[in-house]
Amino acid sequence: TLTEKFNTVIRDVTGKGKLSEENIQDALKSVKMALLEADVNYKVVRDFLNRVKDRSVGEEVHRSLNPGQQFIKVVQQELTALMGGTDSKVKLASAAPTIIMMAGLQGSGKTTSVAKLARIYKNKGHRPLMVAADVYRPAAIHQLQVLGRDLGIPVYSSESQDPVAICSAAKQKAVAEGFDLVFLDTAGRLHIDDNLMHELERIKADVSPHEILFVADAMTGQDAVNIAQRFNERLEITGVILTKLDGDARGGAALSIRTVTEKPIKFVGVGEKMDQLEVFHPDRVASRILG
Amino acid sequence: FSSREKIDGAVLEELEQILIESDIGVQHSMALIGKLEEAIKTRDLDRPALIKGYIRNEILGVLSADGHQLKRPASDPFVIMVVGVNGVGKTTTIGKLARRFTQAGEAVLLAAGDTFRAAAAEQLEIWGGRVGADVIRHQSGSDPSAVIFDALKAAESRKAGVVIADTAGRLHTKVNLMEELKKMKRVMDKVIPGTPHEVLLVLDATTGQNALSQARIFNEAVGVTGIVLTKLDGTAKGGIVTAIVGELGLPVKLIGIGEGMEDLRDFDPEEFVRALFE
Numbered sequence: 126t127l128t129e130k131f132n133t134v135i136r137d138v139t140g141k142g143k144l145s146e147e148n149i150q151d152a153l154k155s156v157k158m159a160l161l162e163a164d165v166n167y168k169v170v171r172d173f174l175n176r177v178k179d180r181s182v183g184e185e186v187h188r189s190l191n192p193g194q195q196f197i198k199v200v201q202q203e204l205t206a207l208m209g210g211t212d213s214k215v216k217l218a219s220a221a222p223t224i225i226m227m228a229g230l231q232g233s234g235k236t237t238s239v240a241k242l243a244r245i246y247k248n249k250g251h252r253p254l255m256v257a258a259d260v261y262r263p264a265a266i267h268q269l270q271v272l273g274r275d276l277g278i279p280v281y282s283s284e285s286q287d288p289v290a291i292c293s294a295a296k297q298k299a300v301a302e303g304f305d306l307v308f309l310d311t312a313g314r315l316h317i318d319d320n321l322m323h324e325l326e327r328i329k330a331d332v333s334p335h336e337i338l339f340v341a342d343a344m345t346g347q348d349a350v351n352i353a354q355r356f357n358e359r360l361e362i363t364g365v366i367l368t369k370l371d372g373d374a375r376g377g378a379a380l381s382i383r384t385v386t387e388k389p390i391k392f393v394g395v396g397e398k399m400d401q402l403e404v405f406h407p408d409r410v411a412s413r414i415l416g
Numbered sequence: 417f418s419s420r421e422k423i424d425g426a427v428l429e430e431l432e433q434i435l436i437e438s439d440i441g442v443q444h445s446m447a448l449i450g451k452l453e454e455a456i457k458t459r460d461l462d463r464p465a466l467i468k469g470y471i472r473n474e475i476l477g478v479l480s481a482d483g484h485q486l487k488r489p490a491s492d493p494f495v496i497m498v499v500g501v502n503g504v505g506k507t508t509t510i511g512k513l514a515r516r517f518t519q520a521g522e523a524v525l526l527a528a529g530d531t532f533r534a535a536a537a538e539q540l541e542i543w544g545g546r547v548g549a550d551v552i553r554h555q556s557g558s559d560p561s562a563v564i565f566d567a568l569k570a571a572e573s574r575k576a577g578v579v580i581a582d583t584a585g586r587l588h589t590k591v592n593l594m595e596e597l598k599k600m601k602r603v604m605d606k607v608i609p610g611t612p613h614e615v616l617l618v619l620d621a622t623t624g625q626n627a628l629s630q631a632r633i634f635n636e637a638v639g640v641t642g643i644v645l646t647k648l649d650g651t652a653k654g655g656i657v658t659a660i661v662g663e664l665g666l667p668v669k670l671i672g673i674g675e676g677m678e679d680l681r682d683f684d685p686e687e688f689v690r691a692l693f694e
């Protein structure tokens with residue numbers, strides 16, 4: 126584990142007045158390995174290491190008798206700071222309804238997360254409406270309807286083949302019938318599919334969502350940076366939901382996505398059941414990434 | 417690579433970045449670079465341009481190992497079980513694969529073995545309708561092994577050529593779900609000895625090094641006979657299959673390159689390696 130590797134570093138570094146560049150070299154290499162093995166993006170790792178190095182070199186260690194431990198603290202602090210705070214609240218609009226749009230790649234967990242999130246707000250006393258705007262995937266609308274029926278949350282769907290029209294009509298229904306939260310479930314799409322990315326832009330332009338949540342799979346590899354960047358560039362996402370954290374993926378994608386978008390990770394999916402969506406804890410995910 | 421005069425640390429670091437960014441994985445990238453460093457010492461690898469060729473050949477050598485084709489038994493039905501973690505593209509792949517057989521005039525039966533996820537059976541039924549395959553399904557929440565049992569019985573009585581069993585997505589770390597998968601496989605073998613003839617593990621090309629754990633654990637549980645790598649129409653390279661083939665000997669048989677019924681291809685190692693370095 127990284128802790129074991131750091132303990133070797135501690136032995137080598139203890140007793141020296143300041144952390145010198147040479148001392149840090151091996152320690153940085155262990156951090157690099159840990160982060161890359163956690164699927165953090167290569168360039169994100171390089172930038173992170175430079176930051177840690179700048180902070181550690183010459184850091185006063187004679188006050189603390191344990192320079193190695195000080196180095197570990199620097200790494201953990203930098204990582205946790207990068208992961209962001211617990212800003213997990215969905216921004217409720219001053220005038221209802223609050224519109225929350227989910228977006229992301231195919232299979233990332235959008236439909237499941239829409240239902241989980243709507244359930245949280247229903248339990249807080251809100252009146253959510255879920256919108257089945259995925260007209261492409263076979264039985265996608267049916268999937269959301271089943272979840273809505275199980276949770277006792279209404280689902281809006283229509284015969285329309287135009288997701289923009291569906292979202293627009295859903296907003297009108299919400300206003301007319303007093304729903305205060307509208308969750309838009311959109312079809313999975315590639316960040317490089319210009320037509321489908323433009324479709325999301327058109328939905329955004331039409332209904333002006335208050336939150337645009339990028340839903341990403343925690344086991345995503347190096348491409349997480351590229352994917353998140355594209356979604357953010359085109360939509361200006363307001364937050365991220367990281368799914369399938371109940372597996373054993375280290376979740377380095379979280380650091381990559383956070384670094385490139387600078388948007389908060391608001392929730393994490395920790396299972397397939399409807400009660401398995403939690404608030405994001407940066408320190409927990411940070412130590413998971415470090416291994 | 418630039419046309420530098422010799423192979424130095426900078427060139428190797430550049431190579432390390434290319435390998436890791438293609439999701440080949442840290443361990444495997446280090447191993448490849450280690451081999452390269454040996455080759456540099458003992459062979460005539462003195463120019464950076466030759467490095468790329470060396471690495472490409474190493475990877476191609478691993479990926480070109482035998483066994484890319486689906487192994488079909490002498491007598492029908494040919495039974496294929498499709499497994500993998502959540503959302504990777506199992507159900508969609510089954511639709512595409514079924515079409516290959518129905519287009520060749522075969523009778524194909526699809527078993528809706530995902531009895532857990534909302535609208536899973538309905539999703540498979542729509543695919544069945546699209547490609548001309550019958551679907552055997554039970555109510556949501558029923559025992560998936562019972563669906564498999566019925567599907568194989570139906571295949572025998574209807575003299576179906578191919579049976580493809582869909583299963584619910586499950587994380588490999590969930591012991592009880594992996595046990596359920598083992599049970600489904602035992603049920604198949606009971607009804608028709610020797611089945612399933614193929615156990616295809618579906619992996620998402622955007623997945624990082626966790627794909628190696630997935631492959632390892634699914635293989636230990638049910639014996640994977642082939643890999644389907646989906647979503648290669650995205651920008652992820654899926655390099656982790658190099659480690660999977662190299663370490664576990666599991667052949668990549670098919671790739672998914674889109675959401676339509678025609679978006680399935682046989683795995684082509686040459687094409688794959690070329691795309692890795694693009």
Ligand SMILES: Nc1nc2c(ncn2[C@@H]2O[C@H](COP(=O)(O)OP(=O)(O)OP(=O)(O)O)[C@@H](O)[C@H]2O)c(=O)[nH]1
Nearest residue numbers: 231232233234235236237313369394395396502503
């Ligand atoms: N284990 C686990 N599975 C999850 C989680 N979130 C979603 N899933 C599963 O992941 C699979 C895909 O979920 P969906 O909600 O259909 O994903 P999607 O993004 O809507 O997919 P598309 O609409 O096709 O793009 C399903 O099997 C879900 O049950 C999670 O946090 N943990």
Ligand SMILES: Nc1nc2c(ncn2[C@@H]2O[C@H](COP(=O)(O)OP(=O)(O)OP(=O)(O)O)[C@@H](O)[C@H]2O)c(=O)[nH]1
Nearest residue numbers: 231232502503504505506507508585647672673674
């Ligand atoms: N772009 C692209 N999308 C794909 C590919 N294969 C599947 N998909 C999409 O990925 C999403 C998930 O596909 P499914 O077939 O439902 O995946 P699954 O593994 O059966 O999911 P679960 O049963 O929930 O575990 C759907 O939106 C599919 O259209 C592919 O090769 N390329």
Ligand SMILES: [Mg+2]
Nearest residue numbers: 235236259265
């Ligand atoms: Mg969906």
Ligand SMILES: [Mg+2]
Nearest residue numbers: 506507530585
């Ligand atoms: Mg499925």
